[in-house]
Amino acid sequence: MSKAFETLAARDAASICHTYARYPLAVAHGRGSRLYDLDGNEYIDLLSGIAVTSLGHAHPEIVETMAEQAARLTHTCNLLYHAEGPALAEKLLATCYAGKVFFANSGAEANEGAIKLARRYMRTIKEREAYEIVTLQGSFHGRTLATLTATGQDKIKDGFAPLPEGFVTVPFNDPDALAAAVTDRTAAVMVEMVQGEIGVRPLSEEFVAALEELRRKHGFLLIVDEVQTGLCRTGKFWAHQHYGITPDIFTAAKPLANGLPMGAVLMCEEAARGFAPGSHGTTFGGGPLLCAVAAKVLDIMQRDHLAQRAAELGLYLGGLLEELRQDMPDKVAEIRGLGLMIGVELAVPGKPVWEELLKRGFIVNLVGERVLRLLPPLIIEQQDLELFALALGAILRKA
Ligand SMILES: Cc1ncc(COP(=O)(O)O)c(C=O)c1O
Secondary structure, eight states: OOHHHHHHHHHHHHHSOOOSOOOSOOEEEEEBTEEEETTOOEEEESSHHHHTOTTOBTOHHHHHHHHHHHHHOSOOOTTSOOTHHHHHHHHHHTTSSOOEEEEESSHHHHHHHHHHHHHHIIIIISOOOOOEEEEEBTOOOOSSHHHHHHSBOHHHHTTOOSOOSOEEEEOTTOHHHHHHHOOTTEEEEEEOSEEOTTTOEEOOHHHHHHHHHHHHHHOOEEEEEOTTTTTTTTSSSSGGGGTTOOOSEEEEOTTTTBTBOOEEEEEOHHHHTTOOTTSSOOSSTTOHHHHHHHHHHHHHHHHTTHHHHHHHHHHHHHHHHHHHHHHOTTTEEEEEEETTEEEEEESSOHHHHHHHHHHTTEEOEEETTTEEEEOOOTTOOHHHHHHHHHHHHHHHHHO
């Protein structure tokens, strides 16, 4: 490790409250699908800041939009109108059947807003004492108190009791467990179509069919957390579109403004009745700078057919990885995912493989002990994916 890295890491350790297990890498700048460290070494970014920089780093049109808008108007607060707000909302709503959007600052905050909306809709519109939110084991919904309670992973909740009431977690992809958990008190069932943080696990068609049946029977709302899966990542604009369902509420965040902090709660017109002036709010959410950048992100995604590109590149990379699995079934257990959201479950310990990939200039994420999670920018070139598969193959052959 270089002197420059060690000095920076020491300053970081001395001054920043440590809640992250950081990688031994300090980034100085980036361009497209490449990142460069303090010593000028180049890396292929297969993480995209955890599914955020879908358009890559320093995208020239995003840089230009950011600079132009910053020079005109950055913040107004939500007491004032600005044209950038509805311009973005209209573009977002044109990608789906939702009727309204609320702008938040992050994924957790968007999910918190979705939970609040479901509860308030049940109380004020349906006049029902239905407040429970049912979620799935292995899910990840954020780090606020409500969203970490909704999250189906005990380690995320450790030390934070007492947790808010009214959350129930059921086993993943288990229709019977869901049927047993849903009652008249259920305000909403909240799911990710593909769970990311636990190692890239898609919901089964069978589970989604059972969920839809229960939704019709009990009248709860369906919330889909599309914070990681949304905006072209899985090969469709929204991951729920793979399953042909129409959630009442769904959330977006990570790639929405390609790295500026922004979230969104999208809702059908009926669910939108649950919020009224004064019932929810945020100072920064939906400011003109964020909206202008996000609108440009959506324009580029559509113009450059990035959903289709994610689907095609996902198939290509999935195929290369599947070949590795067939060559080395003792090293690779399973390839899972949708589009450019791919999990490689190893049959050998993941840490040495992940470390060797980083040494060879490939940034990927290791979730748990054995799953390499791949979330490359949607603009990545096919040959970079090939270089990655070659490197992974070479490392696994020696593992
Ligand atoms: C599915 C999902 N929901 C919610 C969140 C929380 O988003 P944020 O970190 O922006 O609060 C994440 C972040 O990883 C996520 O992957």
